[in-house]
Amino acid sequence: MDEQYPAVCTMPAALEDPFYYLANFRRVLDWLNARYADLLAPDEQAFIDGFARLPQPAQALLVRMIMRKGELFRVNRLNYAEIGSTAEALQSLLTTGWVDDAPLLTLDELFRLFTLNELQRLFDAPRGLRKSELREHLAAHDRPDTLQQWWPHSEECVCALRLMPLCDRLRLMFFGNLRQDWSTFVLADLGIHRYETIILDEAARGFRCRQDVDDYLALFRCQEILANEGDLQRALAGLPATALDNPWIEARRARLLFQLGQHCERAGDLPQALALYQASGDPQARVREIRVLERDGDAQQALQRLEALDPQALPAEQQQQLQRILPRLQRQLGLPVLPAPRIAQARIDLCLPRPAEPSSVEWVVLEHLSEVQAPVFYLENALLNSLFGLLCWEAIFAPLPGAFFHPFHAAPADLHASDFHVRRAALFQRCLARLDDGSHRQAILATFAAKFGTLSPFVHWQALDAELLDLALDCLPPAHLRACFERLLQDIRGNRAGMPDLIQFWPAERRYRMIEVKGPGDRLQDNQKRWLAFCATQGIPVEVCYLRWADTPA
Incomplete structure (x- = not known):
């Protein structure tokens, strides 16, 4: 160090x-x-x-x-x-x-x-x-x-x-x-929670000045008032009126303004909701601002706001929402509507007996598809997140200023900050480079052994064992892992979830596929659609399994 x-x-x-x-x-x-x-x-x-x-x-x-x-x-x-x-x-x-x-x-x-x-x-x-x-x-x-x-x-x-x-x-x-x-x-x-040992200097602290503490407490009181009393005016009265100097506390203020805007929108107070969204720096506020203008009948201004945004500067979730809003606004204004691009989706259709004992559809499909030579695991978001966390441990827990300031951090304080990756770009590049030279396997297994049980924002220890890691590293191509890890780094909050439910390995052939399971009446969620689209562009094998019960009509 x-x-x-x-x-x-x-x-x-x-x-x-x-x-x-x-x-x-x-x-x-x-x-x-x-x-x-x-x-x-x-x-x-x-x-x-x-x-x-x-x-x-x-x-x-x-x-x-x-x-x-x-x-x-x-x-x-x-x-x-x-x-x-x-x-x-x-x-x-x-x-x-x-x-x-x-x-x-x-x-x-x-x-x-x-x-x-x-x-x-x-x-x-x-x-x-x-x-x-x-x-x-x-x-x-x-x-x-x-x-x-x-x-x-x-x-x-x-x-x-x-x-x-x-x-x-x-x-x-x-x-x-x-x-x-x-x-x-x-x-x-008691050893119930184990924290990574971070070497902190004497200047390590989360608040830079007394005003930071007062601002945090003011925001906390506003959140409590909104959550416990639903009193919008009291919450607004206690809210700091202008943007704050401390970036991470200002992010909390922006998030609270967004939540207050949602409160007004649900109550039908569209002018107040619009004002709060416009005052918020939260990325989701831009989309809701456009949606409120649309609901208020001002499709022209809504379209102008939408076209003024740089989609590439927004998280993928907001990009997806804007792609849905744009055709509606174009139709309302009598403008030509371009068809949305469709991505081919590999699918599996299963008709299976309803289990005698209550069981999730994921486990039913797992048991049906699993073979001795091709085992299936129900890991959802756990596997890819864990492999990323193990490979990039040193970058995630790097003791940068403002990231850690006491011995009980399960994650860096700036994990969801917009510059989280930028501040650690060289460290992450060094970790991901192991995928290029083949040393990633040794690095992942060494971290698994050395850090087992230590709290991490990515690693799901209860889902892992050495045998599963060996199997995954045998079958998952490093290029696929790099693509998924880079996507995680683009938007950690938005991309940590939505990964397919199941993964099947063919160890003899060193190949795999991921499977998203949908039971009767269930639909793909937005974050799942984004992961499926990403996998299609990267050549990552993924299929959607649609299950229906044999005792129900087709």
């Missing part, structure tokens, strides 16, 4: 340590202090400094609460052997103000915290009611109060964690997303 990427410790805390979760949390705080000191808000820096001064039992109890679900806890259920006295640890936390032992509780919060029997005692409620019925019975009493006010004679105590927004910001800064949480450490410690 180049000297410009000095190694840092990425080993997780050992689970034998009863305070393993605390060690992991401290590790995150140290990581943030080392890499993001200039981005930390005063309250975040004060938390990191104050946390270090707490006694270990108080630190441990706080981390246990942070890693649990929710922000309200019954104190008598916060019992951990390694911490010892919960009361003493809690007292230290109360003095910081990070935990409140007299929070106001709504009726719904009481119902989440206590059992039905406890609630019946609390409210002296009639017996026989279900919890939902008791909640409805008490609807008039819904006023926030402390537990002691709700239940004066109870010995219970409820405390509230007042740190979750701050901890979520710190978690975001560490992971670069809000999908990953503290369980990531445990899954890695």
Whole structure:
């Protein structure tokens, strides 16, 4: 590895340590202090400094609460052997103000915290009611109060964690997303998830400035409002109004504008949908913009927008959609319509008995076509993606700036960025060159052995074994693999799916064919049509199998 990427410790805390979760949390705080000191808000820096001064039992109890679900806890259920006295640890936390032992509780919060029997005692409620019925019975009493006010004679105590927004910001800064949480450490410690070891320098970080963090959180809140409440105006009000400087956060903003446009389009608000699509830089927005103009009866402007686009600058999915829209607009405007080019499609027609036990049509066809000398495998997207991931491992996991910034990346952060391939062009070329000199087999098998089980955005470990790899590499011509891998690199998001369901090998003849299976009433999806068309242009053997059951009319 180049000297410009000095190694840092990425080993997780050992689970034998009863305070393993605390060690992991401290590790995150140290990581943030080392890499993001200039981005930390005063309250975040004060938390990191104050946390270090707490006694270990108080630190441990706080981390246990942070890693649990929710922000309200019954104190008598916060019992951990390694911490010892919960009361003493809690007292230290109360003095910081990070935990409140007299929070106001709504009726719904009481119902989440206590059992039905406890609630019946609390409210002296009639017996026989279900919890939902008791909640409805008490609807008039819904006023926030402390537990002691709700239940004066109870010995219970409820405390509230007042740190979750701050901890979520710190978690975001560490992971670069809000999908990953503290369980990531445990899954890695247990060996359930294995991550590629990336050598990171001390400057490796996902956010360049504080505004990046604020912008990410603003977009996240807008997405939550749209998903949970469907309130378009509230979502729009929180959306950053102008394009953002950070490319990957701006891509998130563009995607959200596109989703808001879809929301308006489904609601029939075409002018608002059009405005949102025009403001979005997402490639799909250009097609939807044209489609909205068409729906709104402005075929002339729709055609002008379509003709102004450079199809080659768009992903294949959008090119395909434009090819469908163009003839419609031409017909609406009375213009000549050129027939769409048709690609010959090899097909298999099967009429088979319906299986006695429920089974997918793919497995039915596999069992029918498979022979000892010509086995069939149901691998769909797994095989070609995996071979690509194994051959190009070093390019995919190259520690380029902005690609990796913590030890738990299953994929580079810029995997779906428009310049993902461009930034690594020389590395990918070096990997693909192995297909030309015949060294690809050794490289793929060596990576399979060395990296087995390590998370990858392409490799489907559960679908692979050494025997299958040998068989595939015997039968798949390197030229076909190169063509498929180059297509993947053109549009990773769009081209990772849609590959034919089955693959059949004739090892004695070193040949193969791929088979897309369609059951009764099933049709080819757009991404499948694109792969079939691609295979036809490359001379890759592929057939579409149309299956019908013998007990149904032809």
